[in-house]
Amino acid sequence: MSKTKNDKNFWKSLKEYYNDPDVLKSKSNEFADGVTEDFNPSELSPISRRNFLALLTASAAFTATACSDYQDKGEIIAYNKRPEGIIPGKPNFYASTCTGCSNNCGVLVKTREGRPIKLDGNPDNPINKGKICATGEASILNLYDPDRLSGAHKNRRKVDWKSIDSEIIDILNKAVSDGKEIALITKTVTSPTYKNLLTELKTKYKTLKIYSYEMFDDLNKRNAWEKSYGSRNYPSLKLDEANIILSLESDFLGKEGNYIEAARKYAGKRDVMQSIEFNRLYVVEGMMSLTGMNADYRFRLRPDYQKDFVLSLITEITNKNGKSLYSKSYSGKDFCTKYGFDQEKYSTLVQDLLNNQGKSIVLAGNSLSEETHILVNYLNDVLENSALYDNNSINNELIKNSSKADWKELESKIKNKTVSVVINAEANPVFDLSASFINEVETKISLVDSENETSSVSNYVLPINHALESWGDYNSRSNLISLQQPVINPIFDTRQKENIILTWVNGHSEAYSDDAYHQYLKNSFKENVYSRLNTPAAFDRFWFASLHDGAVQLNNETSANQFNYSAVSDIKVENKNNSEYLVHLQKSYYIGDGKFAGNGWLQEMPHPVTKVAWDNFAAVSPLTAKSLDVEMNDLVEVTTDGKNVKLPVIVQPGMADNLIAVELGYGREVISDSGKNTGTNANILLNGKGYFFDVNVSKADGTYKLASTQEHHSLDDTFVKDFHRKRKIIQEGTVKEYQKDNRFLDKYKYENFDITKGPEYTGLKWGMAIDLNKCLSCGTCVTACNVENNVPVVGKDQVLTGREMQWIRLDRYYSGTPEEPIVSNQPMLCQHCDNAPCENVCPVNATNHSTDGLNQMAYNRCVGTRYCANNCPYKVRRFNFYNFRDHFANAYYQNDVSALAHNPEVTVRSRGVMEKCTFCVQRIMEAREDAIRENKPLTGDMVTTACQQACPTDAIVFGDSNDKNSKLYKYRNHELGYHVLEVLNVRPNVTYLAKLRNTHSEEV
Amino acid sequence: MKIQNRRRFFKNITLGAIGISVLNSFPVKLIAGNRKGNVNSVSKVKIHNQAVKRSR
Structure with missing residues (x-):
């Protein structure tokens, strides 16, 4: 080719x-x-x-x-035979009682498909009126705690219930026949039926003795009331009628007494919509507390000087109103000179008390001494403030808590081997009271729901039902019986504590029946309540109606007693020599005495004052920090009576000098993984001398990083000083300023304009208003939001990097000086801006604006660029850096039982997705469905967000901002209403009402 | 695919399978699996039918 x-x-x-x-x-x-x-x-x-x-x-x-x-997650099959009373997709509500503390607030339990998912207050309960605290809200997580005990155990080995009951009954009988004491240790008893049961147990086992305790009890108050008025039961207070409230180390809005009731009554007189005649709150305290943050006037004073303060007040007041029956005198001038008090503010206080006799109240904190309480009772008597005592509603004491002497006696009896059995009924004395002597007892029986320090040393461990699985009744107030009913059958192999004790009373293990205590309670109710009420209804009908309502009101008016003046005659002036350092051991705001230390939501709740989560700390004033040469995160060693504890330091503005404030309940070692390595056990410092005593403090080596959710801006740094005022994030005034000119905020208002015409919202438009006069920064809204919206727990390491997932945060700003700061609080959540900067920048349009004004989030569209969070000026967007359920504490909440706590109406977000407040869109959708079904238009008042429902002071208002008749419309257009960062023209839909402080001047 | 040394090939496969099974059996989540053994005994929620419901 x-x-x-x-x-x-x-x-x-x-x-x-x-x-x-x-x-x-x-x-x-x-x-x-x-x-x-x-x-x-x-x-x-x-x-x-x-x-x-x-x-x-x-x-x-x-x-x-x-x-x-791959695990077979099962199939979803429609009900073939639907259980009675359950409609899939529709919740049921049951009335019950919260047992988180001895206030026993009434709750409404929301259940879905037979399991409780949310606790809210019972509106029919006259004490808490539809509100509960953050601890109550989060207690639902304890029901679904995967570390709950299951099955009776003897010496760490599982045994069947029948044999363990028989064995225990034999042991108790033997103890009686040997003449040895059986010590039953319990927490404060507020249930009359449980009290009767314990009496029957005592009758059956004659050597039984009951020891009850409460970590932060009101023993001093009760002893003082007995000496002053002849009765141990003190009345509740009509705080809603008080013009002047003087709180002496009494955090009555935060953690003392029934603070939910107190908050509602206090805020009732700080409602601009009702009246501008506000009450005035004076707080005299050492450590800054939640009550102190909200004070109109605040004085710093160590708790050991409070007695002298009250004496000086008595002297000044009785000199002026001539009612002196007290022979000792201690002039106000001497007091102010000795303790560095502002003489002018002191005189203002005295004058205010004198001008409001019969309309003021002086409150003494539970940690103050008995003598101080007696003096405060006398002061109230002199000021005729007994008019504010509500004798219809007395704080009952069913069983007197054991004194320090009783515990000492128990310890010596155990050492002498005259106590052979200790029964721990849902208490934890080994941790709470550092009662390690219990270990020496031959037989230790624990009735607990999860493993704790006491059950870990017990031979017999009998796991008990959670409160939501139990029957009960509570009588903490004389005019009310609050009933508790189970809303779910026991999830694990547990029995109700009272049922177990009833079996022992009956004397043989065959006597046990699941329904035994229910019948016992019913009979007790019939004998003690129904028979006294003289109601025409048949008993069964009345019983079911009472369970439906959750509470039965009793007419229990007690006549007021006269003050016993001989109680004050022996009290001397303290004139204490200034000791170097004083430690004040306090209760935690959220985890109680350590009972809820394993609850992730509560551990992650930032402390209302210091904003520290997951730890306790030693709070010191700036001057004390300087003298000890410590800064935040340094360690100090606190020593007393040969015991010492190392604690991380936090420098707290507004604290009294030479005072160390420490919260107890932390540092538990026998606890679920979610509560491990949280804080330091300071309970060992308790020495029987009360809750504040002299100590030695020195700087220790090392540092410890505290996870604080809020930057601690230096109050002296010129760049950031008062920036919240300069940028108008916080706008405040005084009552006098407002009375003079109710439009005083107008000079700060900013007129925005657009060159384009934005979308018009003519129909329903959702908006929210928060009244900063009523907001106490208690944190109940945050916890309620966590429960409602399945917000995950992230753990301390993530909080340290600023990744906490709570959709609402409570911002706290200081102004003034580090010694006498003024505190401003502001809840911050997604503002659902009409001109949202986050919506424009999402590359996949995962966030957009709905026609009813909501800033929506489509989780499955989100690819996680985080541009929206970057753009948000309020920094309210939260990113799931991990699947936190998997990431936290070795996947502690990633299991079948914890998943039962989730609200089925709300998506559980996975890794890589942005989330934020949705204005409870699931509740809006539910209301919309109901409206469509009932063929009526959806209105703003048909929807209540979780935070609004939970707020004890009703500071949050939600509704339709286009409805001129709605409450929200009035708030949005109020002269005190303002938007945060208005100048940015983002047009937020959350209006804040400026706080008015009730001071004597026009300046804050 | 041509296996050069059949004995070595099967030995490697077997060792790999054993290794993965051992790792999976740990209570700590190394590769996959649930952590909590206790909760697998919860089969379903038992409804309490003695409680009195609130009327809507």
């Missing part, structure tokens, strides 16, 4: 043209010379690329099989 034009022979070089053998060789070699110096091509794997890819795919397939988390 001849070569044509297309058959040309192409060559790249002359060598190739002349068929150089080197060229031919290089064509066959894969690598040119010099390239294979570091390896030998003939030693390479002979595997071809095809085979390599085949092997790689096979390995990947193996790994995928191993790594897949």
Whole structure:
């Protein structure tokens, strides 16, 4: 074949043209010379690329099989035989009682498909009126705690209930026949039926003695009331009628007494919508408390000087109103000089008390001494403030708590081996009271729901039902019986504590029945309540109606007693020598005495004052920190009576000097993984001398990082000082300023304008208003939001990097000086801006604005660029950096039981997705469905957000801002209403009402 | 795919499978699986039918 034009022979070089053998060789070699110096091509794997890819795919397939988390999650099948009373998708509500503390607030339990998912206050309960505290809200997580005990155990080995009951009954009988004491340790008893049961147990086992305690009890108050008025039961207070409230170390809005009731009554007189005649709150305290943050006037004073303060007040007041029956005198001037008090503010206080006799109240904190309480009772009597005592509603004491002497006696009896059995009924004395002597007892029986320090040393551990699985009744107030009913059958193999005790009373294990205590309670109710009420209704009908309502009101008016003046005659002036340092041991705001230390939501709740989560600390004033040469996160060693404890420091503005404030309940060692390594156990400092006593303090080596959710801005740093005022984030005034000119905020208002015409919202438009006069920053809204919206717990390490997931945060700003700061609080949540900066920047349009004014979030569209969070000026967007359920504490909340706590109406977000407040869109949707079904229009008052429902002071208002008749409309257009960062023209839908402080001047 | 050394190939496969099974059996989540053993005994929620419901 001849070569044509297309058959040309192409060559790249002359060598190739002349068929150089080197060229031919290089064509066959894969690598040119010099390239294979570091390896030998003939030693390479002979595997071809095809085979390599085949092997790689096979390995990947193996790994995928191993790594897949395929578990049969079951099938969703519609009810074939629907349980009575349950409509899938519709919640049921049951009235019950919260047992988080001895206030026993009435609750409404929301259940879905037979399991409780949320606790709210019972509106029919006249004490708490539809509100509960943050601890009550979060207590639902304890029901679904995967570390709850299941099955009776003897010496760590599981045994059946019947044999353990028989054994225990034999042990108790033997103790009686040997004449040895049986010590039953319990917390404060507020249930009359449980009290009767314990009495019957005492009758059956004659050597039984009951020891009851409460970590932060009101023993001093009760003893003082007995000496002052002859009765141990003190009345509740009509705080809603008080013009002047003086709180002496009494955090009555935060953690003392029934603070939910107190908050409602206090805020009732700080409602601008009702009246501008506000009450005035004076607080005299050492450590800054929640009550102190809300004070109109605040004085710093160590708790050991309070007695002298009250004496000086008595002297000043009785000198002026001539009612002196107290012989000692201690002038106010001497007091102010000695303790560095502002004389002018002191005189203002005295004058205010005198001007409001019969309409003021002086409150003494539970930690103050008995003598101080007696003096305060006398002061109230002198001021005729007994008019504010509500004798219809007395704080009952069913069983007197054991004194320090009783515990000492128990300890010596145990050492002398005259106590052979200790029964721990839902208490934890080994941790709470550092009662390690209990270990020496021969037989220790614990009735607890989860493992604690006491049950870990017990021979017999009998797991008990959670409060939501139990029957009960509570009589903490004389005019009310609050009933408790189970809303779910026991999830684990547990029994109700009272049922177990009833079996022991009956004397043989066959006597047990699941329903036994229910019947016992019913009979007790019939005898003690129904028979006294003289109601025409048949008993069964009345019983069911009472369970439906959750509470039965009793007419129990007690007549007021006269003050016993001999009680004060022996009290001397303290005139204490200034000790170097004083420690004040206090109750935690959220985890109680350590009972809720394993509850992730509560541990993650930032402390209302210091904003520290997951730890306790030693709070000191700036001056004390300087003298000890410590800063935040340094360690101090607190020593007393040979015991010492190292604590991390937090520098707290507004604290009294030379005072160390420490919260107890932390540092528990026998607790679920969610509560491990949280804080330091300071309970060992308790020495029987009360809750504040002299100590030695010194700087210790090392540091400890505290997770604080709020930056501690230096109050002296010119750049950030008062920036919240400069940027109008916080706008405040005084009552006098407002009375003079009710439009005083107008000069700060900013007129925004748009050059384009934005969308018009003519129909329903959701909005929210928060009244900062009523907001106490208690944190109940935050916890309620967590429960309602399945917000995950992230753990301390994530909080340290600022990744806490709570949708609402409570911002706290200081102004003034570090010694006498003024505190401003502001709840901050998604403002649902009409001109949202987050919506424009989402690359996948996962966040957009609805036609009814909501800033919506489509979780499955979100790819996690976080541009929206970057753009948000309020920093309210939260990103799921991990699947936190999986990440926190070794996947502690990633299991079948914890998942039962989730609200089925709200998506559980996974990793990589942005979330934020949705204005409870699931509640809006539910209301919309109801409205459509009932063929009526959806209105703003048909929806209540979780935070609004939970707020004890009703500071949050939600509704339709286009409805001129709605409450929200009035708030949005109020002269005190303002928007945060208004100048940015984002047009937020959350209006804040400026706080008015009730001071004597026009300036804050 | 050509297996050069059949004995070595099967030995590797077997060791790999044993290794993955051992790792999976740990209570700590290394590769996959649930942590809590106790909760697997909860089969379903038992409704309490003696409680009195609130009327809507």
